[in-house]
Every structure is written in structure tokens, then in C-alpha cells.
Amino acid sequence: MPELPEMENYRRLLSKQILHKTITKVTINRQKSINVSEDVFSQKVIGQSVMEIQRRGKHLLFQLQNGYNLLLHLMLGGIMYVGSVEDQPKRTKQIIFDFNERELFFIGLRLGYLHLLTHEEVEAEFQDLGPEPFDPTFTLEKFSELIEKKKGRLKTTLLDQHFIAGIGNCYTDEICYHAEFLPTKKCNELTSQDIQKLFSSIKLVLNRALELGGYMEMPLYQQDQLTGGYNENCLVYDREGETCTRCGQRIIKEIISSKKCFYCEGCQH
Structure with a gap:
């Protein structure tokens, strides 16, 4: 999607x-x-x-x-x-x-x-959509207020469109990987330092994906050289069995709340 x-x-x-x-x-x-x-x-x-x-x-x-x-x-x-x-x-x-x-x-x-x-x-x-990650008002302070109220797993929390708008299955995995957290980690286990790290990862991963044109495979028009550039740059999503570029262990696929989830248990904790 x-x-x-x-x-x-x-x-x-x-x-x-x-x-x-x-x-x-x-x-x-x-x-x-x-x-x-x-x-x-x-x-x-x-x-x-x-x-x-x-x-x-x-x-x-x-x-x-x-x-x-x-x-x-x-x-x-x-x-x-x-x-x-x-x-x-x-x-x-x-x-x-x-x-x-x-x-x-x-x-x-x-x-x-x-x-x-x-x-x-x-x-x-x-009216029920959460804040936009690219909006200037989406600050670390705002994010901290939101996530401190959550008790569920990172995967399901980041997928919740009432929590933050726009993040789906692919980028929840990419964000958790960048932040070095397992997608099963509970939100109420995050320290203030963890929250800051996760916030930075949300911004960095989404911006990098946008710069590379996202992961849609088909160009938007005939001369479109941008769309789909992130598809070959995913670090964990849809990379089951491949080698983690950070620690060398194998990337794992798991089903969490009926959603596909990809992560590296070697360097995500």
C-alpha cells in the first residue's frame, strides 16, 4: 500500500x-x-x-x-x-x-x-488523523507527549493512523531498523533517549524514502526517473533471509497483528 x-x-x-x-x-x-x-x-x-x-x-x-x-x-x-x-x-x-x-x-x-x-x-x-511527520509542528516534544501515552508494540503503534498519519507497513520496519529497536518493543519501555532516537529515525527514513521516490515500482509517466527508487534501497522490508548490512546476520520475517514484519535480531533490541 x-x-x-x-x-x-x-x-x-x-x-x-x-x-x-x-x-x-x-x-x-x-x-x-x-x-x-x-x-x-x-x-x-x-x-x-x-x-x-x-x-x-x-x-x-x-x-x-x-x-x-x-x-x-x-x-x-x-x-x-x-x-x-x-x-x-x-x-x-x-x-x-x-x-x-x-x-x-x-x-x-x-x-x-x-x-x-x-x-x-x-x-x-x-479529523481523526494523527499529525503529519513533515509538519513543522511535529516536534520531539509533541512526539514525546503522544508516545508516552502508548503501551503497545512499536509496530502496531506506528501503523496507527490516529497516532501519526502516513506511516504504513514498509516504513514501520525501516524506522525500527534505523532506530535499532525490535518492532515488538513496547512503547512504555522507551526511555527519553529512545524516544529521541525513534523520532529522528522517523524523520530521516521518511525523508530518505521521499528523496529516492518511494517504493512504487511503476513510473508515474514515461520519462519519470524518480518513482520507485527506494524499492532497491529498503534495508529490511521484504528482505527476508538476506544479510543485514549493519551486523551481517539474517533478516527475519514475522507476522505481527496480521502484518508482515521484517527485522534483524542481531542489531535491533
């Missing part, structure tokens, strides 16, 4: 591709991917320009000229592609936006969605 770095990478690249472009046609191949009728969706979207693209956690928010918003959550398996009929991926597209000279394909939205919402409805959707 795309996480904060992947969605922020999409936001930045899409802003260069479709911002202030007019949507001239909408094709909906899966009714369940939207929240209103096809007629209403098309009526509110066709002829509108995308004025701004924002990200909140794992969501993207397309702000339209008429004041409506399109809230996107790709969920598991969802991707996007900007291109044409000639270079489009040979995969099922649930929704297609035509911008005349290019098209935006929403692919793999079997669990994901693209909902048409008012500003008030968007605020209601986001």
Missing part, C-alpha cells in the same frame, strides 16, 4: 503534470470507486481545472476550480499513471481523466476510491 513518501512523491510530480489543466472527459469503469452517481461525478468534474493537490497522510486531495474536492486513497494495489493511449499500462483502469494532451489513469482501485467531497466533508474525513 502506498505510504507517505509514495503519496508525497505523487503529489509533487502530478503538480507539475496536471495543475491548472482542464479535465475535458471522465471515464468511470468501476462505479464502486466513486461515492456519487456517474452523472453527478461527471457534472461536477468535467470542465474543471485542478487548482491544487494536497496530501494528508496516505490521501491525496485534488482541489477543483468549483470548490469541490476529489479525495484519493489508493489502498492496496492502487497506482496512477499520466500518459496517452499509446504508452498507457496494459492494466485495468477504474477511472480515467482526460486533459486533452494527456490522460490521468487511476489503476487498481479495487479497494481504493476517488470521492467527490465538499470542504466540510473533507475536514470530517481528516
Whole structure:
């Protein structure tokens, strides 16, 4: 599932591709991917320009000229592609936006969605989300206040979108590895020094992943050389049986609360 770095990478690249472009046609191949009728969706979207693209956690928010918003959550398996009929991926597209000279394909939205919402409805959707790791207000002091209230394991706590928005399965493992903590370590066992170390790891891992374009395998457009660069740079995630680059021991895979979890028991404690 795309996480904060992947969605922020999409936001930045899409802003260069479709911002202030007019949507001239909408094709909906899966009714369940939207929240209103096809007629209403098309009526509110066709002829509108995308004025701004924002990200909140794992969501993207397309702000339209008429004041409506399109809230996107790709969920598991969802991707996007900007291109044409000639270079489009040979995969099922649930929704297609035509911008005349290019098209935006929403692919793999079997669990994901693209909902048409008012500003008030968007605020209601986001009200329970935790703080943004990249927000200047997300300080060590704020993080300490939040995590000192938690008693669960690091893995499940970092996955909780009410705790911090945007961190998913891949980056919980990468963050725990960077901080040298086992993902099963309990939050109430963390010292103040541990909390500071974990906070730094959250910032560093997410920023590094964003700089490398996240782990999405397919480029966003034909000349995209950035997207997916982190996929070959994961240090533990999806590296079961490989050698830890830090201590030389084997990376282990375990299921924690029904989630895949990768770690090195040699240098994580």
C-alpha cells in the first residue's frame, strides 16, 4: 500500500503534470470507486481545472476550480499513471481523466476510491488523523507527549493512523531498523533517549524514502526517473533471509497483528 513518501512523491510530480489543466472527459469503469452517481461525478468534474493537490497522510486531495474536492486513497494495489493511449499500462483502469494532451489513469482501485467531497466533508474525513511527520509542528516534544501515552508494540503503534498519519507497513520496519529497536518493543519501555532516537529515525527514513521516490515500482509517466527508487534501497522490508548490512546476520520475517514484519535480531533490541 502506498505510504507517505509514495503519496508525497505523487503529489509533487502530478503538480507539475496536471495543475491548472482542464479535465475535458471522465471515464468511470468501476462505479464502486466513486461515492456519487456517474452523472453527478461527471457534472461536477468535467470542465474543471485542478487548482491544487494536497496530501494528508496516505490521501491525496485534488482541489477543483468549483470548490469541490476529489479525495484519493489508493489502498492496496492502487497506482496512477499520466500518459496517452499509446504508452498507457496494459492494466485495468477504474477511472480515467482526460486533459486533452494527456490522460490521468487511476489503476487498481479495487479497494481504493476517488470521492467527490465538499470542504466540510473533507475536514470530517481528516479529523481523526494523527499529525503529519513533515509538519513543522511535529516536534520531539509533541512526539514525546503522544508516545508516552502508548503501551503497545512499536509496530502496531506506528501503523496507527490516529497516532501519526502516513506511516504504513514498509516504513514501520525501516524506522525500527534505523532506530535499532525490535518492532515488538513496547512503547512504555522507551526511555527519553529512545524516544529521541525513534523520532529522528522517523524523520530521516521518511525523508530518505521521499528523496529516492518511494517504493512504487511503476513510473508515474514515461520519462519519470524518480518513482520507485527506494524499492532497491529498503534495508529490511521484504528482505527476508538476506544479510543485514549493519551486523551481517539474517533478516527475519514475522507476522505481527496480521502484518508482515521484517527485522534483524542481531542489531535491533
